[in-house]
Amino acid sequence: MANPSSQAASGYSTSANSAEGFDVLVVGGGAAGLYSALCLPAHFRVALVTKDNLTISASDWAQGGIAAAIAPDDSPQLHVADTLRAGAGLCEPDAVKLLVEEARTCIEALLDLGVAFDRSNQQLAMTLEAAHSRKRVLHAADTTGHAIVSTLAQQVLKRKNIQVFSQTFVLDLWVDDEICRGVCLSRSQLENQPEKEPLTSPQIQWVPARAVVLATGGGGQVFSQTTNPAASTGDGVAMAWRAGAQVRDLEFFQFHPTALSKPGAPRFLISEAVRGEGAHLLDNQGDRFVFDYHSDGELAPRDVVSRAIFLHLQKEEVPGNRVWLDLSSIDPERIRYRFPNIIRVCKHWGIDLFTEPIPVTPAAHYWMGGITCDLHSQTTIAHLYAVGENASTGVHGANRLASNSLLECLVYGAQLKHIQLASQLAVVPSGIAHALSLSDDWLKALTYWRSQLPQLIWQNAGICRQQSLLDEARAQVSQWQRQFDDLSISQALRLKPGQTVELPDRITGNHIRLWGEVRNLLAIAALILKSAAFRSESRGGHYRRDYPTTDDQWLSHTVVKGDNVTRAASSNLIVDNRLIPNF
Numbered sequence: 001m002a003n004p005s006s007q008a009a010s011g012y013s014t015s016a017n018s019a020e021g022f023d024v025l026v027v028g029g030g031a032a033g034l035y036s037a038l039c040l041p042a043h044f045r046v047a048l049v050t051k052d053n054l055t056i057s058a059s060d061w062a063q064g065g066i067a068a069a070i071a072p073d074d075s076p077q078l079h080v081a082d083t084l085r086a087g088a089g090l091c092e093p094d095a096v097k098l099l100v101e102e103a104r105t106c107i108e109a110l111l112d113l114g115v116a117f118d119r120s121n122q123q124l125a126m127t128l129e130a131a132h133s134r135k136r137v138l139h140a141a142d143t144t145g146h147a148i149v150s151t152l153a154q155q156v157l158k159r160k161n162i163q164v165f166s167q168t169f170v171l172d173l174w175v176d177d178e179i180c181r182g183v184c185l186s187r188s189q190l191e192n193q194p195e196k197e198p199l200t201s202p203q204i205q206w207v208p209a210r211a212v213v214l215a216t217g218g219g220g221q222v223f224s225q226t227t228n229p230a231a232s233t234g235d236g237v238a239m240a241w242r243a244g245a246q247v248r249d250l251e252f253f254q255f256h257p258t259a260l261s262k263p264g265a266p267r268f269l270i271s272e273a274v275r276g277e278g279a280h281l282l283d284n285q286g287d288r289f290v291f292d293y294h295s296d297g298e299l300a301p302r303d304v305v306s307r308a309i310f311l312h313l314q315k316e317e318v319p320g321n322r323v324w325l326d327l328s329s330i331d332p333e334r335i336r337y338r339f340p341n342i343i344r345v346c347k348h349w350g351i352d353l354f355t356e357p358i359p360v361t362p363a364a365h366y367w368m369g370g371i372t373c374d375l376h377s378q379t380t381i382a383h384l385y386a387v388g389e390n391a392s393t394g395v396h397g398a399n400r401l402a403s404n405s406l407l408e409c410l411v412y413g414a415q416l417k418h419i420q421l422a423s424q425l426a427v428v429p430s431g432i433a434h435a436l437s438l439s440d441d442w443l444k445a446l447t448y449w450r451s452q453l454p455q456l457i458w459q460n461a462g463i464c465r466q467q468s469l470l471d472e473a474r475a476q477v478s479q480w481q482r483q484f485d486d487l488s489i490s491q492a493l494r495l496k497p498g499q500t501v502e503l504p505d506r507i508t509g510n511h512i513r514l515w516g517e518v519r520n521l522l523a524i525a526a527l528i529l530k531s532a533a534f535r536s537e538s539r540g541g542h543y544r545r546d547y548p549t550t551d552d553q554w555l556s557h558t559v560v561k562g563d564n565v566t567r568a569a570s571s572n573l574i575v576d577n578r579l580i581p582n583f
């Protein structure tokens with residue numbers, strides 16, 4: 001069955017030693033990782049690894065909801081058509097078809113597991129979001145992601161065949177001859193063994209697995225303005241690329257138009273559902289200016305609305321000009337019912353959204369590109385799978401339709417029922433543990449890049465891009481990468497399978513994580529810049545000032561493998577809804 005397996009757990013001991021290995025090792029505890037782990041056959045011995053605790057992920061932050069064409073006036077065909085239109089010609093039709101056709105099964109599975117979606121007169125309540133032609137977004141107030149993830153996490157923790165490792169950072173994949181054999185990780189604590197003391201200093205281990213699933217989420221932290229949590233550092237994409245997997249369409253980043261813009265506040269997302277319920281975007285003059293850029297106004301696709309804000313603010317050239325989201329046209333009772341969390345967060349930052357508009361700004365939100373996968377979530381490396389935001393299944397094309405991403409985590413997690421395990425576990429080569437001798441330069445350098453790199457990428461490869469700025473950033477990032485490689489800590493942590501390193505007491509798990517995240521952020525920054533410079537047109541989430549139009553010659557994916565960037569044919573020849581596949 002496509003749903004989380006309900007077979008009795010097979011009785012594996014949760015205290016098994018991770019060095020013995022696993023049938024499947026899932027990296028990530030968001031919606032994709034949790035649902036994938038639950039959908040694997042219950043007789044598999046599974047490890048689920050997260051770098052924070054199970055409660056922290058972008059999935060947990062998802063507000064608006066999850067799309068599913070299950071209302072009587074809706075159909076999978078309409079959902080396909082909307083998804084393809086948003087994807088601006090680069091969606092893979094078979095992948096989209098699977099996504100929308102499996103939606104009902106996945107929603108039923110969530111209901112069976114106990115996810116309490118909002119209801120209206122006993123029926124599941126649905127709302128409208130931008131670029132959807134029907135009300136098809138299911139929600140649980142404005143904390144839909146939390147409702148889903150907490151339910152899935154409870155199920156995972158109940159399963160005896162799944163061992164959860166939290167505060168555990170996966171540094172790299174272990175790949176030999178294009179076959180994935182396991183991972184290298186830095187581990188501080190075992191969640192399923194509360195009786196054990198957390199390990200104080202990190203241990204670096206090679207853990208064999210007969211298959212690995214990457215579910216590490218997005219990479220919004222590569223931009224200084226982002227709605228993503230701190231953990232979204234593109235680790236899965238960077239690791240897969242380093243291991244030789246093909247990655248695809250990395251230039252396509254969705255910028256959400258409405259993140260809270262208040263000095264000192266994080267870029268908290270003001271869900272699109274707020275505009276779906278009727279909120280207006282206003283400039284300082286009180287004009288609904290988005291209609292000057294698109295006939296759908298506030299409900300135009302996200303990239304259009306984000307660019308409208310960006311360009312409008314530049315055009316106005318009024319110092320201090322701002323953009324506001326005004327909820328005064330929505331019934332206050334409706335606001336209280338639908339957006340309790342947004343009310344709470346705005347209040348915390350001194351905004352009473354019942355009496356004043358919310359100051360908003362665009363921010364990096366969702367990465368459409370990722371690790372190339374087929375319909376079974378298989379990457380181009382044997383026994384390596386990718387699910388969720390770090391995967392490129394082709395369902396989002398050049399721009400994601402709102403609320404399709406949680407759905408993708410579930411539908412493509414369920415495809416792991418087809419997972420192919422290696423015939424046997426690899427034996428970890430007996431490695432040499434060498435002592436780490438460190439000069440003091442590394443921490444300052446890592447901290448500097450962690451703060452400066454996102455500023456650079458936001459300024460040079462954000463909402464509006466152009467060749468000169470992309471080239472400038474590429475030169476800077478390559479220089480930082482060379483300096484990173486020369487650090488004493490980088491040389492010590494460049495390990496071959498089986499090799500470990502004895503860490504001095506002053507090195508904590510957080511230091512290893514910082515090193516790993518900066519390495520991954522530099523890698524994905526370079527990949528985004530390379531892909532954005534390669535695509536000399538504008539499409540979906542990728543806008544070039546120097547090539548402002550969409551060019552049919554570019555109806556192809558950007559694929560990167562190693563240092564090579566090339567085009568790969570898209571099986572989709574749809575331009576702005578002119579051709580929609582029959583099914």
Ligand SMILES: Cc1cc2nc3c(=O)[nH]c(=O)nc-3n(C[C@H](O)[C@H](O)[C@H](O)COP(=O)(O)OP(=O)(O)OC[C@H]3O[C@@H](n4cnc5c(N)ncnc54)[C@H](O)[C@@H]3O)c2cc1C
Nearest residue numbers: 028029030031032051059062064065170217388389403406
């Ligand atoms: C504020 C916000 C609101 C959103 N609202 C919606 C919405 O309403 N509807 C919708 O469909 N989508 C929404 N999205 C997008 C959606 O939430 C994400 O695309 C989706 O949740 C991604 O799920 P995931 O499981 O792939 O990754 P995540 O949920 O980000 O989980 C990633 C996991 O990987 C782990 N991890 C990462 N790297 C490592 C490593 N190196 N080692 C070990 N563990 C690692 C992390 O600890 C985490 O557990 C929203 C996103 C944001 C940020």
